[in-house]
Amino acid sequence: MAAPIPEVVILRLPLYFRVLTLLQDETEIVSSQELGARLQITPAQIRKDLSYFGKFGIQGKGYKVNQLLGELRQILGLDRKWSVVLVGVGRLGRAILDYSTLGPHGFHITAAFDTDPRQIGKKVGQLIVQDIAVLSDAVKNQDLNIGIVAVPPSEAQEVIDRLVSCGIKAILNYAPAAPAVHSDVRVYNIDPVVALQTLTYHLKCLSTP
Amino acid sequence: MAAPIPEVVILRLPLYFRVLTLLQDETEIVSSQELGARLQITPAQIRKDLSYFGKFGIQGKGYKVNQLLGELRQILGLDRKWSVVLVGVGRLGRAILDYSTLGPHGFHITAAFDTDPRQIGKKVGQLIVQDIAVLSDAVKNQDLNIGIVAVPPSEAQEVIDRLVSCGIKAILNYAPAAPAVHSDVRVYNIDPVVALQTLTYHLKCLSTP
DNA sequence: GTGTGTGAATGTTTTCACAGCG
DNA sequence: CGCTGTGAAAACATTCACACAC
Structure with a gap:
């Protein structure tokens, strides 16, 4: 999975991470729709961005906030000091x-x-x-x-x-x-x-x- | 001249402006080549960016630093407080x-x-x-x-x-x-x-x- | 039904390459 | 000659649209 991830994608990941952090004690699951509404980003873009790194969603539902936070933490290298x-x-x-x-x-x-x-x-x-x-x-x-x-x-x-x-x-x-x-x-x-x-x-x- | 200038272009103009400001009491004329070298931007990109707003260069020479500064000042709206x-x-x-x-x-x-x-x-x-x-x-x-x-x-x-x-x-x-x-x-x-x-x-x- | 994941289509930005001018 | 200005080509990013999974 050594694909070349576009830099613009990397610039958006921290934004997803932050919104999810705010959302985590508010809801269990969030859709790309809702996430996009909070960031002025299209749902398709969010799904595409995340798909560079894996399949984190549940079809018909959305993304488990906590799980996605964990994934992003790891992707961005935030699981350490x-x-x-x-x-x-x-x-x-x-x-x-x-x-x-x-x-x-x-x-x-x-x-x-x-x-x-x-x-x-x-x-x-x-x-x-x-x-x-x-x-x-x-x-x-x-x-x-x-x-x-x-x-x-x-x-x-x-x-x-x-x-x-x-x-x-x-x-x-x-x-x-x-x-x-x-x-x-x-x-x-x-x-x-x-x-x-x-x-x-x-x-x-x-x-x- | 109501063309839609790409936002990325607008983001670069202030960088040109700053480098030109530094250059102004060092040289009269600068080429897109030199400008690009200082900013890690290709000369073609600089020329294209500027071409959205007009023809400011002297063929075979480059750009008069002072003149281009004036143009950018006006384009960016920096000719006022x-x-x-x-x-x-x-x-x-x-x-x-x-x-x-x-x-x-x-x-x-x-x-x-x-x-x-x-x-x-x-x-x-x-x-x-x-x-x-x-x-x-x-x-x-x-x-x-x-x-x-x-x-x-x-x-x-x-x-x-x-x-x-x-x-x-x-x-x-x-x-x-x-x-x-x-x-x-x-x-x-x-x-x-x-x-x-x-x-x-x-x-x-x-x-x- | 609902929303993900994704190839294909569209739109945008960068780079190329060269005609033309000083 | 040397460098600008610029259409055309290539590279890149976003959006669409739909098969598929829950």
Whole structure:
């Protein structure tokens, strides 16, 4: 079953997972119809997406919420804890640490780094900010899996290269940059400004018909 | 020129805009080749994307950086200021206000609201938190264009309905929910947990080949 | 009857490849 | 020559529609 699953499908699975989590103490069984209604996704799409991974439904009924949750948990790799390293503890990095609703979802920020010598040694939250020079050791010793990058754009590429050279294969990038990485490394960019700029395009379209 | 531009194209335009901004005091002219190299996007794709809006290049040369920036600014509606209203001033909302690199890009958070009576009247940053009940007046009086939603998931749909009923047509949603809206309203969801969950999928794939 | 799973059909996006222009 | 702009082709994603299972 080493079929190549489209990336768009992977992007939707976490949405299914979340809705099912909400649904789990509300109902036993849910149809692709109902699921789709809550997510603005067609039932056919949901069924097709799930069919890439197996047959999880009961014909004529729908999907057992708990069972499907279990399947998705396994598919997405959520049946374990993940250790996350934060690089960049400026305002943004601190906000991420502080806000961080990540814990309940199995993600734990277990190390923090910065390139700025003035930050090193300082305590943010529970963590002591370390010099990025010792990143490599920390990744090995603490089994860090995922990097969150919250450094200024000018440093992003360098920091990401460093994470990659330490063996990190998944990066959540908050820096407004489009870093280049080897193809076996995944980078997910989050950038509110880019998001807002797509929104203004649509606003402009509405006002000039 | 009322052609239907694919949404994926709109999602890429802000990326072009940003790279061009970086490039503008470095070079006069840039080719789709170079632009693509910086963004991991094929030159053909860039040319095609731009061709939806007009002919901006010089054959045999490339694109004049400044001119293309101007065109994109106009296309994306970035040639004006936009007023943003923040709903939800809990930890996340405060982080957004505090972090906010939005100003330099022409986005200004000019009002803050909350549903929690204990927050109302408090000062966050420059703003006084207002009762969501008076949102409607504020939207009209201050010409608010965009809503940022940073409330708990259980309130997200209600808050978004309210924004929409006040005439807001563009929403940046940080709440982990997939709200339903009328089709002339744009919602862009930002959810780090969903992002991380797509990353873990790929990590899991690497470890079980 | 009801809703899943799925091949086939449709629609959309990306890539190709080349004519034409500076 | 070098690179844009663009129809046409290829790749990809979504929707349809129905056989089949409960």
